[in-house]
Amino acid sequence: MTSDTALQSLLDREAIRECIFSYCRGIDRVDEAALRGSYWPDATDRHGPYQGTATSFIEAALPKLREGGRMIHHVGNLSIVLR
Numbered sequence: 001m002t003s004d005t006a007l008q009s010l011l012d013r014e015a016i017r018e019c020i021f022s023y024c025r026g027i028d029r030v031d032e033a034a035l036r037g038s039y040w041p042d043a044t045d046r047h048g049p050y051q052g053t054a055t056s057f058i059e060a061a062l063p064k065l066r067e068g069g070r071m072i073h074h075v076g077n078l079s080i081v082l083r
Contacts, residue, residue, distance in 0.1 A: 013080045024073035030065045032058070 001009075019038050026035025035058055039045070043054035050057055065071075 009082055012082055016080050017078065020075060020078070024075060027061070027065065028071045028073055030062065032062060035062075 022034045023038035025031055026033075026038060036055075039054035039058075041055075044052065045054045045057040047057060050060070
């Protein structure tokens with residue numbers, strides 16, 4: 001692995017990690033911008049019984065999140081494998 005490849009690998013992993021954290025922050029704080037920013041515009045999502053577009057998931061989840069209490073995600077034991 002060249003130093004350029006190794007550097008790009010580190011940058012890619014960090015970008016993925018930040019995306020995961022942005023999603024968690026969006027869910028936990030009902031932060032619509034953070035939540036939407038953690039998906040590509042044409043993304044799909046599978047959460048339990050939900051399977052569909054990420055946009056539809058967000059639009060369905062936000063009202064329910066606003067009704068609920070405070071949530072806190074704990075992200076641990078994270079392994080990112082690049083292929």
